[in-house]
Amino acid sequence: xxxxxxxxxxxxxxxxxxxxxxxxxxxxxxxxxxxxxxxxxxxxxxxxxxxxxxxxxxxxxxxxxxxxxxxxxxxxxxxxxxxxxxxxxxxxxxxxxxxxxxxxxxxxxxxxxxxxxxxxxxxxxxxxxxxxxxxxxxxxxxxxxxxxxxxxxxxxxxxxxxxxxxxxxxxxxxxxxxxxxxxxxxxxxxxxxxxxxxxxxxxxxxxxxxxxxxxxxxxxxxxxxxxxxxxxxxxxxxxxxxxxxxxxxxxxxxxxxxxxxxxxxxxxxxxxxxxxxxxxxxxxxxxxxxxxxxxxxxxxxxxxxxxxxxxxxxxxxxxxxxxxxxxxxxxxxxxxxxxxxxxxxxxxxxxxxxxxxxxxxxxxxxxxxxxxxxxxxxxxxxxxxxxxxxxxxxxxxxxxxxxxxxxxxxxxxx
Amino acid sequence: xxxxxxxxxxxxxxxxxxxxxxxxxxxxxxxxxxxxxxxxxxxxxxxxxxxxxxxxxxxxxxxxxxxxxxxxxxxxxxxxxxxxxxxxxxxxxxxxxxxxxxxxxxxxxxxxxxxxxxxxxxxxxxxxxxxxxxxxxxxxxxxxxxxxxxxxxxxxxxxxxxxxxxxxxxxxxxxxxxxxxxxxxxxxxxxxxxxxxxxxxxxxxxxxxxxxxxxxxxxxxxxxxxxxxxxxxxxxxxxxxxxxxxxxxxxxxxxxxxxxxxxxxxxxxxxxxxxxxxxxxxxxxxxxxxxxxxxxxxxxxxxxxxxxxxxxxxxxxxxxxxxxxxxxxxxxxxxxxxxxxxxxxxxxxxxxxxxxxxxxxxxxxxxxxxxxxxxxxxxxxxxxxxxxxxxxxxxxxxxxxxxxxxxxxxxxxx
Numbered sequence: 001x002x003x004x005x006x007x008x009x010x011x012x013x014x015x016x017x018x019x020x021x022x023x024x025x026x027x028x029x030x031x032x033x034x035x036x037x038x039x040x041x042x043x044x045x046x047x048x049x050x051x052x053x054x055x056x057x058x059x060x061x062x063x064x065x066x067x068x069x070x071x072x073x074x075x076x077x078x079x080x081x082x083x084x085x086x087x088x089x090x091x092x093x094x095x096x097x098x099x100x101x102x103x104x105x106x107x108x109x110x111x112x113x114x115x116x117x118x119x120x121x122x123x124x125x126x127x128x129x130x131x132x133x134x135x136x137x138x139x140x141x142x143x144x145x146x147x148x149x150x151x152x153x154x155x156x157x158x159x160x161x162x163x164x165x166x167x168x169x170x171x172x173x174x175x176x177x178x179x180x181x182x183x184x185x186x187x188x189x190x191x192x193x194x195x196x197x198x199x200x201x202x203x204x205x206x207x208x209x210x211x212x213x214x215x216x217x218x219x220x221x222x223x224x225x226x227x228x229x230x231x232x233x234x235x236x237x238x239x240x241x242x243x244x245x246x247x248x249x250x251x252x253x254x255x256x257x258x259x260x261x262x263x264x265x266x267x268x269x270x271x272x273x274x275x276x277x278x279x280x281x282x283x284x285x286x287x288x289x290x291x292x293x294x295x296x297x298x299x300x301x302x303x304x305x306x307x308x309x310x311x312x313x314x315x316x317x318x319x320x321x322x323x324x325x326x327x328x329x330x331x332x333x334x335x336x337x338x339x340x341x342x343x344x345x346x347x348x349x350x351x352x353x354x355x356x357x358x359x360x361x362x363x364x365x366x367x368x369x370x371x372x373x374x375x376x377x378x379x380x381x382x383x384x385x386x387x388x389x390x391x392x393x394x395x396x397x398x399x400x401x402x403x404x405x406x407x408x409x410x411x412x413x414x
Numbered sequence: 415x416x417x418x419x420x421x422x423x424x425x426x427x428x429x430x431x432x433x434x435x436x437x438x439x440x441x442x443x444x445x446x447x448x449x450x451x452x453x454x455x456x457x458x459x460x461x462x463x464x465x466x467x468x469x470x471x472x473x474x475x476x477x478x479x480x481x482x483x484x485x486x487x488x489x490x491x492x493x494x495x496x497x498x499x500x501x502x503x504x505x506x507x508x509x510x511x512x513x514x515x516x517x518x519x520x521x522x523x524x525x526x527x528x529x530x531x532x533x534x535x536x537x538x539x540x541x542x543x544x545x546x547x548x549x550x551x552x553x554x555x556x557x558x559x560x561x562x563x564x565x566x567x568x569x570x571x572x573x574x575x576x577x578x579x580x581x582x583x584x585x586x587x588x589x590x591x592x593x594x595x596x597x598x599x600x601x602x603x604x605x606x607x608x609x610x611x612x613x614x615x616x617x618x619x620x621x622x623x624x625x626x627x628x629x630x631x632x633x634x635x636x637x638x639x640x641x642x643x644x645x646x647x648x649x650x651x652x653x654x655x656x657x658x659x660x661x662x663x664x665x666x667x668x669x670x671x672x673x674x675x676x677x678x679x680x681x682x683x684x685x686x687x688x689x690x691x692x693x694x695x696x697x698x699x700x701x702x703x704x705x706x707x708x709x710x711x712x713x714x715x716x717x718x719x720x721x722x723x724x725x726x727x728x729x730x731x732x733x734x735x736x737x738x739x740x741x742x743x744x745x746x747x748x749x750x751x752x753x754x755x756x757x758x759x760x761x762x763x764x765x766x767x768x769x770x771x772x773x774x775x776x777x778x779x780x781x782x783x784x785x786x787x788x789x790x791x792x793x794x795x796x797x798x799x800x801x802x803x804x805x806x807x808x809x810x811x812x813x814x815x816x817x818x819x820x821x822x823x824x825x826x827x828x
Contacts, residue, residue: 010623012440012453013449013451013452013453014440014441014449014450014636015439015440015441015442015444015450016437016441016634016636018433018434018437019432019433020432022455023426023431023433024429025429026426026427026429027428027429028429030429035427036427036429038427038454038455038466039427039453039454039455040452040454040455041436041452041453041454043451043452048451055469070604070626070628111609113605113609114605180428182430191525192525194527195527209424211424211425213430213431214484222425224428281705282702282705283698283701283710284697284698284699284701284705284717284719285705286698287697287701287702288697288701288702291696291697291698291719291721291810292810294773294774296697296721297721297722300697301721302718302725302729303718303719304717305691305698305705305717305719306716307705307710308715308759310759310760311716311759315716345725357708358708359708360709389545390568392706392708394568396706
């Protein structure tokens with residue numbers, strides 16, 4: 001089954017907010033065999049919203065909208081939906097009770113604008129929003145269904161998982177099965193990988209697609225199949241997966257679509273190893289990525305963000321002579337950092353980084369983007385220098401990715 | 415002037431990649447007085463792409479597309495554009511030379527798939543992509559212009575800044591002026607702020623809009639005006655800004671759309687103060703946010719990510735009796751952490767956080783979302799407990815925001 005998403009909000013069209021709702025919906029509606037046909041982003045404007053809904057209903061029977069439901073004056077979605085689906089605005093007691101409950105939980109007081117959330121078109125069925133004050137509205141017109149949801153990602157995600165997806169399945173009763181299989185691949189650029197897989201791609205059946213999803217430093221390959229017969233689909237996806245595995249071997253570092261930090265964490269946990277980081281230019285970003293994964297306390301003990309040379313010397317034991325002779329961005333400094341942090345925090349493995357993220361601080365011999373990385377696992381230390389292009393955040397991001405890859409490779413070979 | 419954006423790629427419709435290009439384009443095309451009317455996200459499918467372009471050209475004379483230009487088989491944008499705008503595929507020597515140059519810079523070798531990037535429709539004018547291998551294609555049909563750009567954000571951002579936006583201005587010669595003014599406001603919920611500004615909103619002229627852009631923990635207010643007369647526009651925006659300032663006073667923490675970490679950094683730098691952080695549940699996220707800002711080494715010296723109790727005791731000097739009696743997530747622990755880190759790293763100010771980000775680790779007395787935050791500036795320490803809703807990343811994010819706000823308030827009053 002196909003559906004369309006309409007994302008409503010002026011703030012998206014001037015780029016002050018990035019839409020993450022449509023991606024979340026896609027990721028979570030895919031496993032039930034449904035496909036997002038298109039996403040439209042439109043302004044808080046009645047005509048725009050109406051046109052987008054018209055266009056979307058031409059393509060699909062199901063339209064999900066997010067946003068445009070805030071209590072302030074720039075939000076006009078609710079009244080527009082009333083005009084499309086008919087009825088009049090009514091004060092809904094159940095919605096009022098829900099708004100009160102949500103507001104109480106937050107230890108806030110109700111005010112006229114929050115209270116106004118209880119007005120809904122009589123043509124909709126309300127799904128009570130357990131985590132926010134904007135009611136979720138389910139509209140039907142013949143075969144067509146539109147569900148209007150809030151713009152706050154946490155609210156939409158919570159309510160879709162618990163209420164909306166189950167109700168949609170009950171309503172539409174999907175018949176097609178869908179299977180995804182993701183492979184996280186390193187060591188290849190996109191075009192070299194495509195050549196390597198040229199033969200493989202020629203004998204993939206019509207109902208299965210291979211997609212390349214490159215990220216800096218790695219490529220995710222995704223097989224997606226849609227078929228009425230679940231066992232045929234599963235068998236074929238299984239065969240193709242086995243074939244990919246034999247072609248790519250160790251370059252596949254994960255068979256799940258996991259972030260690199262989680263793949264690294266899983267390998268650490270499997271070996272009962274602990275890790276720490278000493279971060280200069282990445283400023284704690286590696287530690288942040290590792291600690292985003294629940295359960296990381298099993299292997300992650302701590303980090304030293306050593307932005308100043310004082311911290312490098314006093315805490316990590318980097319020699320002042322090394323800093324004077326070689327500089328903070330050098331092979332010897334990161335080696336002393338990686339030894340220092342693994343000793344200080346007492347871990348089996350460690351990552352140390354020092355580089356020039358820019359835009360300032362570069363020189364002729366060490367331009368912006370120069371990053372030294374050292375990784376340690378037990379008694380083995382690997383150290384490399386990189387030259388990353390791009391702005392500050394891009395350098396931080398790439399350095400983090402490469403450090404995680406270096407650490408992962410060392411651990412996989414240990 | 416109005417424009418439409420079309421974002422092309424299967425990976426976006428299954429949610430494996432989040433589109434940031436449309437937001438970037440909007441933010442960077444707004445200052446020249448142009449407005450994004452709509453964004454469409456469509457699959458790597460010729461019919462879908464054609465329909466989206468048809469729809470977009472009905473609305474606007476300018477259409478910008480991103481994505482669908484990779485060298486692999488799932489990308490069919492180029493051929494679709496040839497069908498729409500006519501001509502045939504030709505091998506473009508200048509594009510070949512550019513592809514070679516880009517590939518050489520990356521110390522890679524050219525292969526047949528990269529080389530194929532040099533084929534372009536004869537109906538387009540190529541803008542050479544200085545930072546990637548996919549050529550940028552400029553098509554015209556009567557009044558209509560379509561520019562096809564790569565999907566890799568870094569490439570689109572670099573090329574739009576340096577080449578495409580200047581060429582678009584030269585082509586369309588904008589007449590309207592646009593002015594934005596952003597105010598970062600704390601201390602209010604969206605609805606309470608809207609009530610407070612009810613009178614103010616009634617006398618805003620038609621050509622100026624007020625928008626509420628709430629983020630967890632703060633609200634950005636945005637005045638946007640569009641007018642043919644630059645001085646009238648500027649004067650009116652200036653008057654409204656002064657009025658907002660007198661209504662909201664100290665609750666406005668910035669008159670620029672800056673992240674909280676940058677607002678904090680600016681206040682530290684102004685006072686010549688230094689800062690360090692001791693992070694348990696936020697795992698380095700505060701340090702990462704602070705170090706995303708160029709020039710932060712003027713005030714940021716370092717952080718201790720103290721995920722294990724060993725690190726809290728051995729490095730920060732938290733008493734073992736405190737951890738035993740009160741637990742790691744407690745008022746006394748974060749106070750000892752904030753004192754410990756400011757002494758260890760020798761900074762004027764410090765932030766310490768300990769909490770339960772979840773999904774595991776909660777208890778009846780300290781449920782998931784319980785976070786203790788302590789901030790220090792010179793001899794004054796403020797400490798608070800929070801109970802944040804939501805999943806792990808949401809708790810980390812909110813805790814970081816609240817810690818930065820607490821630190822900022824303490825520093826502003828120092």
